[in-house]
Amino acid sequence: MVANILRLFKIPQISYASTAPELSDNTRYDFFSRVVPPDSYQAQAMMDIVTAMEWNYVSTLASEGNYGESGVEAFIQISRETGGVCIAQSLKIPREPRSGEFDKIIRRLLETSNARAIIMFANEDDIRRVLDAAKRNNQTGHFLWVGSDSWGSKISPVIGQERVAEGAITILPKRASVDAFDRYFRSRSLSNNRRNVWFAEFWEENFNCKLGMHGKRPGSLKKCTGLEKVGRDSSYEQEGKVQFVMDAVYAMAHALHRMHRELCYGYPGLCPRMASIDGKELLSHIRAVSFNGSAGTPVVFNENGDAPGRYDIFQYQITNSVPCRAGERKKVVKGVPCCWHCERCEGYHYQASEFTCELCPYEMRPDVNRTGCVPIPIIKLEWHSPWAVVPVFISMLGIIATSFVIVTFVRYNDTPIVRASGREMSYVLLTGIFLCYAITFLMIATPDVGVCSFRRIFLGLGMCFSYAALLTKTNRIHRIFEQGKKSVTAPRFISPASQLVITFSLISVQLLGVFVWFAVDPPHTVVDYGEQRTQDPLSARGVLKCDISDLSLICSLGYSILLMVTCTVYAIKTRGVPETFNEAKPIGFTMYTTCIIWLAFIPIFFGTSQSAERMYIQTTTLTISLSLSASVSLGMLYMPKVYVILFHPEQNVPKRKRSFKAIVTAATMSGKLSQKGGDRPNGEVKTELCESMETNSE
Numbered sequence: 001m002v003a004n005i006l007r008l009f010k011i012p013q014i015s016y017a018s019t020a021p022e023l024s025d026n027t028r029y030d031f032f033s034r035v036v037p038p039d040s041y042q043a044q045a046m047m048d049i050v051t052a053m054e055w056n057y058v059s060t061l062a063s064e065g066n067y068g069e070s071g072v073e074a075f076i077q078i079s080r081e082t083g084g085v086c087i088a089q090s091l092k093i094p095r096e097p098r099s100g101e102f103d104k105i106i107r108r109l110l111e112t113s114n115a116r117a118i119i120m121f122a123n124e125d126d127i128r129r130v131l132d133a134a135k136r137n138n139q140t141g142h143f144l145w146v147g148s149d150s151w152g153s154k155i156s157p158v159i160g161q162e163r164v165a166e167g168a169i170t171i172l173p174k175r176a177s178v179d180a181f182d183r184y185f186r187s188r189s190l191s192n193n194r195r196n197v198w199f200a201e202f203w204e205e206n207f208n209c210k211l212g213m214h215g216k217r218p219g220s221l222k223k224c225t226g227l228e229k230v231g232r233d234s235s236y237e238q239e240g241k242v243q244f245v246m247d248a249v250y251a252m253a254h255a256l257h258r259m260h261r262e263l264c265y266g267y268p269g270l271c272p273r274m275a276s277i278d279g280k281e282l283l284s285h286i287r288a289v290s291f292n293g294s295a296g297t298p299v300v301f302n303e304n305g306d307a308p309g310r311y312d313i314f315q316y317q318i319t320n321s322v323p324c325r326a327g328e329r330k331k332v333v334k335g336v337p338c339c340w341h342c343e344r345c346e347g348y349h350y351q352a353s354e355f356t357c358e359l360c361p362y363e364m365r366p367d368v369n370r371t372g373c374v375p376i377p378i379i380k381l382e383w384h385s386p387w388a389v390v391p392v393f394i395s396m397l398g399i400i401a402t403s404f405v406i407v408t409f410v411r412y413n414d415t416p417i418v419r420a421s422g423r424e425m426s427y428v429l430l431t432g433i434f435l436c437y438a439i440t441f442l443m444i445a446t447p448d449v450g451v452c453s454f455r456r457i458f459l460g461l462g463m464c465f466s467y468a469a470l471l472t473k474t475n476r477i478h479r480i481f482e483q484g485k486k487s488v489t490a491p492r493f494i495s496p497a498s499q500l501v502i503t504f505s506l507i508s509v510q511l512l513g514v515f516v517w518f519a520v521d522p523p524h525t526v527v528d529y530g531e532q533r534t535q536d537p538l539s540a541r542g543v544l545k546c547d548i549s550d551l552s553l554i555c556s557l558g559y560s561i562l563l564m565v566t567c568t569v570y571a572i573k574t575r576g577v578p579e580t581f582n583e584a585k586p587i588g589f590t591m592y593t594t595c596i597i598w599l600a601f602i603p604i605f606f607g608t609s610q611s612a613e614r615m616y617i618q619t620t621t622l623t624i625s626l627s628l629s630a631s632v633s634l635g636m637l638y639m640p641k642v643y644v645i646l647f648h649p650e651q652n653v654p655k656r657k658r659s660f661k662a663i664v665t666a667a668t669m670s671g672k673l674s675q676k677g678g679d680r681p682n683g684e685v686k687t688e689l690c691e692s693m694e695t696n697s698e
Helices: 002-009 039-052 066-082 101-110 124-136 179-186 199-207 242-264 279-287 386-411 416-420 423-444 449-459 461-484 496-520 550-576 584-607 614-637 639-647 660-676 682-697
Strands: 013-015 032-034 057-063 086-093 117-121 144-147 169-173 311-315 328-333 336-344 349-351 357-359 364-366 373-375 525-532 541-546
Touching: 013 242, 032 279, 039 066, 039 117, 039 144, 039 169, 039 311, 057 066, 057 101, 066 086, 066 117, 086 101, 101 124, 242 279, 386 423, 386 614, 386 639, 416 423, 416 639, 423 449, 423 461, 423 496, 423 614, 449 461, 449 496, 449 541, 449 550, 461 496, 461 550, 461 584, 461 614, 496 550, 550 584, 584 614, 614 639
Parallel strands: 013 032, 057 086, 057 117, 117 144, 144 169
Antiparallel strands: 169 311, 328 336, 349 357, 364 373, 525 541
C-alpha cells in the first residue's frame, strides 16, 4: 500500500526490511529500492543448497500468506528453469489450522517417502508445530529440513525437539552487530534523549517502572529514578535490522550528497536547481550509490533496486563441546552454528539457562557466581555516620543554648527587657527555634510509620512557629508607625493577646495542610533501590526512607518559606524605623541572613538529586540549614538580651510610661538625635521606649 502511494507521487523509497519478491517488478514499483535482498534470492540460495547436496526430489511446505507462498513459488520457478530438481509435493499450512492439521501434513509428506528433503518457507510458530508433529509420528531422522530466514539461527523452534531438527539447514541474510550503535544506545538516558518523544514511554516499558510516582506502592509499578542504565538494569540485545536501517539512511544521504555536488557546484545549502528536481532524478542518484555499509560490506543496487544477496548458512547439530563456566551463557556464533562464545552475564543479570541471561528482580542482585539472585542490602542514615554527627552536634548545641535562653527569660520574666521583648511572642519564637533544632533527630532516626508521621508534622512546624511570630512582630511595628503618622490613636490588634491569636492563626494553616496531606497520602516507608543502584551490583544498596518526594518536602517547607519572605518584606519596610525601637533592625538582619541561608540550600538540595550520596547530602543540608536559620534568630534576637540581663542588670530597669503618640514622636526624635550624635545611651533609650510601648499596648 505504501509502495503504491509513493509510486503515485513519484517519491523514491529505500526500505530496510521489505523482502517480498513482487517489489522487484520495475514496471510496477519503479521508485522502490531496498538494502536487503528479496525472497527470490533466498529461494535461489536454497536451490543452491539442494543442488550442492545432490538432492533431486524434494517437497515444499509454506505458511499461508505472502511470505510463505511467494518464497515457495520462487523456489518452484527456479527449479523449472534450472532443471534437475523435481517437486514431489507442495503443501500449505492454513492461517488457522484445525486440530490434527500438522499430523495430517506429516502423513501427506510421507506419501512420497523418497522425497525426504523438505523446503520450508514458514513462520516460527508453524515450524515448531511441524517438528512437534514429526516427533509425535516417530519420524525423527527421516526428514531433511531446509529452512528459510524465518528459522535462521533461532533456537526457540527446536527447544524440546532437538533430535527431530538435527541436521536442519537454514539460511539468514548476512548481518552484523554494529558496535557503535550499542555504545550509543547504552548511553541514552532521560536527560540526554529528550528529542525522542517516545523515549519516556520506552523507558517505562524497558525498566518496568512508572515516571512521576512517589515510590513503590503495593500493587503498582516502582518509580523510575532516571538513573537506570540500558543493558545494566534491563535485558538488551541489538535488533538484527539495525545494520540495514543504517545502510538505508546512509544510502539516501549519499544520493543527496551526490546530487548536491552535481547540481549545486559548491553552493551551500539547498540551491534553486536542487529545489525543483523530480523523483526520477533523485532515483538515478540512489541507484548509482556505492559505499561500504555499517557491516563493512558494499551497499549497491541493481536495475530493479535490489541489494545483493548475501546469506549465512546454518546447520543445526547436537554436539558436545567445552561447557561455559558458572555465570556465563552460550552465545552461538553466527555463521558457525556448532560453535559459541561463553559470554558472562553482566550488570544485574544472572545465568538463567545454558543460553540465556536474565535480569534479577529490581530489589535483588546477582550472587557471587551469577547463577541466581540475592536480596540487595538495605541501609539507612546511621547515627555514627559523619553525615549525621555534624548536624546532631550543631543541634545539641542549639538545644542547649535555646533551653538556656528560655530558662533565663522565665527566671527574669517580669524584668523590663523581657517585658519589652513581648514575652508571649518571645516564647512562641523560642519554641519554634527549639523545634528547628529538634527536627534533626527525627530526620536521622530509623524510618517507620511513626517517625515518618512526626517528620511531616514537625519538619515545617518549627520554621512556621518562628516566622509566624516574627511576621506578626514586624507587621505590628509597621502598623504602629504608619498609624502614628496619621493620628494619636493606636492601631488595632497590637496587644499581646491579639498578637498570639494572629500568630496561631498563621500556624494553623501549616497544621491544616499537614493534616490534608495525611488524609490524601498516609505516611509510610519505602525502600529506594534506584538511589544507590551502582554499575557494580556488589555495591548496590536499597535505601530505607520515608515516602516523601523532594517536591513534597519543599511543599511542606513552602508555607514557612512564604512566611519568611513576607517577614523579610516587612523588615525592609520598617528599615526606616529608629534602631532604638523594638528590635526592628535585629529582626531585619535576621531575615536577610536567613534568606541567604535558604537561597544557598535550594541549589545544593536539588543539585545533588542524581548523586549516589543523595540521602546523606540532602538530609545533612536540610538539617544544618534549619539549625543555622534557628541559630541566626537566637543569636541576633536573644543573646544580646540575655547578656544584658545577666551581666548588666543596671540597664534592666523600668522607665516611665508614655502615650502612644509620645512614643512614636520620641522614637522619631531619637532617630534624628542619633544621626546628630546625641549623648544619651542607646540602651537606655531603647529600654525606655520598648517598655513604654509594651506597657501601653497592655
